[in-house]
Amino acid sequence: MEGQRFVTGDSKRIFVNTALGCNSSCSYCYLPAEGYRTGVPPEVNISLEAAINLIRSSGLYVQGRYGTIISIGCFSECWDSSNLQKTKGIISWALKNGNPVQMATKRVVFPNQVKDHCELIQWKGQYSIFLSSATISQWKEFERGTSNPFKRFYHIGDLISLGVVCYIYIKPVIEGVTLKDGLIYSDIANEKGCGVVIGSRFDDSVSDGVPAPIDSVSGLRMVASNEEDQLAEIFPPTIPVYWSSVDAINSWR
Numbered sequence: 001m002e003g004q005r006f007v008t009g010d011s012k013r014i015f016v017n018t019a020l021g022c023n024s025s026c027s028y029c030y031l032p033a034e035g036y037r038t039g040v041p042p043e044v045n046i047s048l049e050a051a052i053n054l055i056r057s058s059g060l061y062v063q064g065r066y067g068t069i070i071s072i073g074c075f076s077e078c079w080d081s082s083n084l085q086k087t088k089g090i091i092s093w094a095l096k097n098g099n100p101v102q103m104a105t106k107r108v109v110f111p112n113q114v115k116d117h118c119e120l121i122q123w124k125g126q127y128s129i130f131l132s133s134a135t136i137s138q139w140k141e142f143e144r145g146t147s148n149p150f151k152r153f154y155h156i157g158d159l160i161s162l163g164v165v166c167y168i169y170i171k172p173v174i175e176g177v178t179l180k181d182g183l184i185y186s187d188i189a190n191e192k193g194c195g196v197v198i199g200s201r202f203d204d205s206v207s208d209g210v211p212a213p214i215d216s217v218s219g220l221r222m223v224a225s226n227e228e229d230q231l232a233e234i235f236p237p238t239i240p241v242y243w244s245s246v247d248a249i250n251s252w253r
């Protein structure tokens, strides 16, 4: 287990992965650059108990609303059937401790899957789900093995009713691709009453730019698309647009 990056980050934000690797194979995914396989079930896993022990013993964890943000799944798909139960366990643990907890996924999150741990929410905005998507119309081409984006977004209204804060997480903005679906994203956000986060691509082939906000062995940097600003302008002022998931979380505390 030593040397594996199941728990990384700092006192402001800890990333937790109970698996390293992903069953899906998005064309823009940075996992291969980080040494993890995509398109096959993750080979490296830890238990829920081990993950929580790693958080507790990291020396980074600060309990409570203004403590550490618990971010689930930067080196895995946290809602894959293989690690979904562990992800739910981490969410419950963080909610009980009062910490903000976020998960990003390209899978469908059904309301009955989160109903139990929603009862543990202590303050509005504590639990947020970022439904990730870089394209709707070209999903099959760019996001192989993920859920149909319309199905990903379908339950947002019901999840919000349960107390979860949901965002459409448009990341990365792929030039010539993502912007084409801007009006569809806007209509969905409008209909569901949720905010939007727009994010940049993580790339290991560039040497300038801002380092990616995750623990990277390949030197990932954030590469912004020229089309990010144009995409943001499509959303009406009634839809909050953020440039990072942490900004979205911090708006609640």
Ligand code: SF4
Pocket (backbone or CB within 6 Å): 021, 022, 023, 024, 025, 026, 028, 029, 030, 031, 038, 039, 075, 076, 077, 106, 146
């Ligand atoms: S779902 Fe996420 S982790 Fe899995 S291949 Fe796609 S971008 Fe990578």
